[in-house]
Amino acid sequence: MRRLALEAGDKIMEIYQADDFEIKSKSDDSPVTAADEAADAIISAGLRAAFPDVTLVTEEQAASHSQRAETFLIVDPLDGTKEFIHRRGDFTVNIAYVENGVPQRGVVYAPAKGRMFFTLADGRAVEETGPLDKDSIGDTAPLSVSQADNSALLVVASKSHRDQATDDYIGKYAVKDMKSAGSSLKFCLVATGEADIYPRVGRTMEWDTAAGHAVLLGAGGQVVRFDDHSPLTYGKEDYANPFFIAYAPSVDLKEA
Template identity: 75%
Template sequence: MRSLALQAGAEILRIYEGEDLGVSLKSDESPVTAADEAADKVIAAGLRAAFPDVALVTEEQSATHGQSLSTFLIVDPLDGTKEFIQRRGDFTVNIAYVKDGVPVRGVVYAPAKGRLFYTQADGTSVEEIGPFGDTPGPVQALTVSTPDNAALMVVASKSHRDQATDDYIAKYAVRDMTSAGSSLKFCLVATGEADLYPRLGRTMEWDTAAGDAVLRGAGGTVLNFDDHSPLTYGKAGFANPFFIAAAPGVELKA
């Protein structure tokens, strides 16, 4: 999964650094680029060869979306397409393995930022220190923060902020806020760079599974917004409810 994320990232950067991003619209009017499609081709072929007996769900292949699954691989080959189109760099490659509804392995690679996060064989999460080669290099273990509820660091979406999110964040004592695109928000909580990431908006499981796995492997939690129960995967249509990603110790608000 690490290797495929790096290969996909190389394809994405090749297109990102060119003049034509190959932007078009899908049937739901969301944008897709040549980089989404090139990365998906690399990852899907690699995963099907390596794990032929494991079901695969990928954003770019609608034929995979009608399955009813609890254990599967799930991919967003280019998360943060809007960031990619605007050349802001906050886009990622997301690959995850979900077992019995729980994302237990994940890789999040931000090629334009040179950051690579993943879960190890024991389920703990690390950030690999680049440059990245065929053989994994030195890693730094990830551990969530010990939050100060009187001075929280909050991360929110760069492209999908709305009034409902701002109103919810206003319930907390916030020291500072940052914005980020794609699944990088989960990784910022996993590294301790942020304490809390609320998402009061539409997401799909391929948007969140890899970052969720990385955060869980760093000691964090991803919870349903309404009842603070753990977010699960393999839901009908692979759509998520609103959720909250946080370091344990954050006093969550209703």
């Protein structure tokens, strides 16, 4: 999964650094580029070869969205297409392995930022800190969520999907610093301790969140539904998520 994320990232950056690239609209009017499609082809072929018996769900293949299985791979080959189009760098490659509703393994790679987060075989999360080589893993640093100061919280929120409902919820907390980030990097910022909480009051799909969710779980974090604070689970109908909160367990969660 890590190697495929790196290979897809190379192709994405090749298109990102070109003078121009085509932007098309999908049936839901969301944008898609040649980078989304090329990355999807690389990852899908690699996963099908490595896991021939595991169901594969990927954002760019609508036919895969009707599949249902207790164990499945779920992919967003380019999460943060708007960030990519505007050349803001906050986009990621997301690959996750889900079992019984829980994302057990995940890879989140931000090729424009050179940041690679993934879970080890035992589920613990790390960030790879050395030069990124497709054939061998370099130096890694274990990830651990913060010990939050509830009188001075560090909050991360969406860069492209910020709204009044999000701000209203954040207003329930004593906030020391607020940062915005695109794509699944928000989960990773909570996993590294760079943020304490990431509330999402807006539409997301499971392929947007599963890999970052796995990384955060591997760092000791949690992701719960916004409405009742029960664990966010996967394999839901249409692979659509409810609103949710990703956080370090030391945060005193407020009611919606």
